[in-house]
Amino acid sequence: MDGGRKDAGTRVRGGVHSAERHDSAHKHVTGAADYIDDMVEPVGTLHAYLGLSEAAHAEIVSIDLTAVRSAPGVVDVLTAADIPAVNDVSPVHAHDDPVFAEDKVMFWGQPVFAVIAESRLQARHAATLARIDYRPLDAAIDIDAAMAAGGDLVTKPLKLERGSVDKALAEAPNRIIGNMEIGGQDHFYLEGHIAFAIPGEDETVTIHSSTQHPSEAQTLVAQVLGVAANAISVQVRRMGGGFGGKESQPALFAAVAALAAKRLNRPVKIRPDRDDDMIATGKRHDFKVAYDVGFDDEGRILGVEGTYAARCGFSADLSGPVTDRALFHADNAYYFPHVRLKSLPLKTNTVSNTAFRGFGGPQGVVGAERIVEEIAYALGKDPLEIRKANFYGPPGRDVTPYHQTVTDSILDRLVSELEISSDYQARREAILDFNRQGGVIRKGIALTPVKFGISFTATWFNQAGALLHVYKDGSIHLNHGGTEMGQGLFTKVAQIVADCFQVDLDRIRVSATSTEKVPNTSATAASSGSDLNGMAAQNAAEQIKQRLVAFASEKWSVSAEEVTFGPGGVCVGSKTVPFDVLVAEAYMARVHLSAAGFYKTPDIHWDREAGKGRPFYYFAYGAAVSEVSIDTLTGEYRVERTDILHDVGKSLNPAIDKGQVEGGFVQGVGWLTTEELWWDDKGRLRTHAPSTYKIPLASDRPRIFNVALAEWSENKERTIRRSKAVGEPPLMLGISVLEAISMAVASVADYRECPRLDTPATPERVLMAVERLRAHGGAEA
């Protein structure tokens, strides 16, 4: 704690690599941090509420909104007919994501209309009064149904291929063909979706939107309203969590609020109830992976063929890049000498799935780890041995299925350090002994690695801007295109600026992300927030710094090299000028004290048609060892211990990074264990609230939880202060829990059979796997 403070005087307070607190921590704990619903509403504020469809796939025969219109407090009702320009909020401009359904509904819960009333309660009440007649059409709810119905896709699939996989598989001494179902996940950000639009003059409107992607909300709202982007201002100070769920999804709410606000010339807020939020907005894609792997007797993989079918929902949304990223991570950390991977982004009559921390990558990684397990159980070996035998290695074993060479792997060192620090081998032996007693309680342990590619695979997104003002009193105002959703981005970027100027962190104020300050931003996503915005902010700071240096060297007649920024002030030759004094003097001399910074990631390129390129600037690595106990009578389990060693390069802020690792891990465990999305046969999501959808609680944490950052790691690439992205990769460390449960299950058939535990591994799935293995395995160990 407080690494930055202990050597005050020699270092600035709050520079890079120090464990600064979150910049809003004081406000969080006192309730003083304003989220959008907490902002003071102007007099006359109205509230919108969505009316959702009650059919999974149907023609709308008639809509009767009379009762809605005449309900108490109702001011207006909006349907597709009221949209001034384009009825579409598709983030990829596929024109398949209507704000309001027109003549067909494509999933149960699709917005059909919005009602605007004096109070939210009135609007919500009125929304229940609609009478809509549907003529049902065949609905494909899940992956199997979509395949059976002909396998319509929402977007173009991807194929990655290298070597001669058919031959490799045919000639392999061992070969396993299998399937895995991987469940989806609701984001369950604690703050649900919300947008608050305040109309301005002419065509302008300001929208406070809980969004990770203000520029996209701006573009899409402009498209819906039929105005230029310069009329739309989107702002967000902070979100109460995002996790990808607020990348493309907020546009709908922003559009409805803006549309109503302009129509009625009154401020309009829209905030769906949690249930509606979960029903009407997208989630992590569930996948069905079909794999075919050939391997030698040592467990070395010779060839892999895989098909990655995803339930995408009714529209493209981000399913293209999500399913692409699943393929990019289908190798996880392992070299596949011959490989063919295909994605199947299937269209289903369910809510359109979207970005979620890892963006398809985790599903790919889970598939890779299943393949490893299959090999291990087939050969009767410890899965860790198989993992190590297949890690990317020296030239000859360093090319990914997408033809990028892995040059920065640190997994050999990282995994062996973790293996030792967690005492993996001895604990595994003890567990094998324990299970040999044949009791009701069984144990399992697993060490799983993650290698995660960093960069947006859409190369043009890898750019960022920042706006920096130094005021004449020496205080600094920082703004950048990244959004704050709890990940500590604002704190980290401020640390970078503090470091550049060698001023204390509290001199810097970070303001709400705004499309008016930094234009054309990318989503705060793909773990890229600090990499991109940190660089842009540094670039802005360097510009101002250069101007100050030039000014100082001229004023005090020293060379530019003799002007240096230090914690005690700016050294100009032999004298030290306090930062504020220098700034004040510079202002008087008419030095420009504001700068727009910019950054774009170098060296990356991607040819999707060919399936070749270098989509990732670098890889982030990590590994986890988890030990679990399971109850073979009920399928219940508990995580006894987890040890993590994670790579964040040279950490910008070890406290925040550790928080991302801990939080990501627990979220990953939730995804793979208790978080189950359950649709009924009519296509209704029935787990649509925390009462039915179970994310981890404090008591689900590992009983012993040791998290360390690989302090020796430094990014090989010239990223911001040689750090690495941290948002997404740790989620996949949760796979260690799944694999440990799997081992415990396998014990009931003496590890002769791969349990093929699908996810989420609820107690029910665990018990059923135990029963299945018992039935196959016959005699107990």
Place this chain on the structure above:
Amino acid sequence: MTMARGEIRFLLNDREIRLGTVGAGDTLLDHLRLDQRLRGTKEGCAEGDCGACTVLVGRRAGGTIRYETVNACIRLLASVDLCHVVTVEYLRGPEGGLHAVQQAMVDHHGSQCGFCTPGVVMSLYALWMEAGCTSVEAVETALQGNLCRCTGYEPIVRAALAAGNTAPDGDFLAAERAHVLERLAAMTDGARVMVSRDESTAILPANAGDLAVILAEYKDATIVAGSTDVGLWVTKHMRDISPAIFVGHLDELKRISVEEGAVTLGAGVSYSDAAPVIAEHFSHLPEFWSRIGGWQVRNMGTVGGNIANGSPIGDTPPVLIALGAELTLRRVEGQRRILLEEYFIDYGKQDRAPDEFVEAVHIPLPAAGSLNAAYKISKRRDEDISAVCGAFSVTVEEGLVARARLAFGGMAATPKRAAGAEAALVGQAWSEASVRAAMAALADDFSPLSDWRASAEYRSRVAANLLLRFYLETTGSQPARLSA
């Protein structure tokens, strides 16, 4: 007829609030956020499951004031009459700065997005004030009703343990306690309270007798105890519950007594209030009890409400049925006492007349030497609804099963005994073979449903396996379930 007071009165932080216009379904959270503009308290789910709305409600009990965490989103406003509501805005340290719990949360990086944080802080504060955040178990229990999606809880637990060492004596609420008591006493008048907004009415009877009178008059009334079920009818189904008759404040329904070989819990006794007496007399129940709801829900929810609600997945009915519990129902004409298992007639149908209320439940103490167990199976360990709940009471005499009461929740339209399995056991040796016969008989006792909580197949399998667990636990030396 009693004179009714036409306003509710309570203390909100340091202010006295008097409200005449209050509807039956008005929630405390909406009042705080919309009317009082106290927006530190958040809404994350509006169904009592996330804890973002956690506030403290202090009520007078036994000459002092007892502060408890509650979910403001499903706590109905009328029910805070004569209480002290404390929100995060009021929390402060000795010099007016951050409270020790808040400071620890800052120091240990306990917040990321911060949206869950005010609620987490309130739960930790309540624990800190009551018992100190001294063990991981205590902290986890206090946080059973608080979801955090960002941190993975590790830094929150670290923060709590760091704050745990501070002595609660000089704390602001402790210092104000006498004064608050005086202010609450001054507001108290023993009157019936009747308030409304538009057509929606909330009534707080003056006492149990008054409750009976009111129920006789309003046959379509909704009785509201802790509102942990009723609150969701309001926030999720937007149901009109007017006229709502509140019973949570009635001291007569909060009585706990142990006499004539039974523990009697008034219908208004909350899970938290009942916990000590349950732990004292039913050694098989403490762990089970702490897995009902989360802390906030246990502070609000009542055993009476759990029974009256009639749900097939309520947790206490199977447990109480296995113990042979009885129920007292009351109306103006008088009381009647029935076997609890007879109260549940069918799905959504209970043996209660519209003008009757549940007054008390009587739980016989376990017979000496009897074997008792209660198990809850859910996707998530804490704050989850049971997929299956199994509660067993078996008496073995001279090696043979003399009596067996095997009750299940989640297996049928009502909480129900497994007649076939019981018959398979009685008169047999208490052996694995007899238990396996009982397990097989269960297949004829129940044909459960498949839903999002579990498939029929799993429910059946687990129900049977719980009998085996029971047998192994009562006879074996090996652990037959995960340690708490």
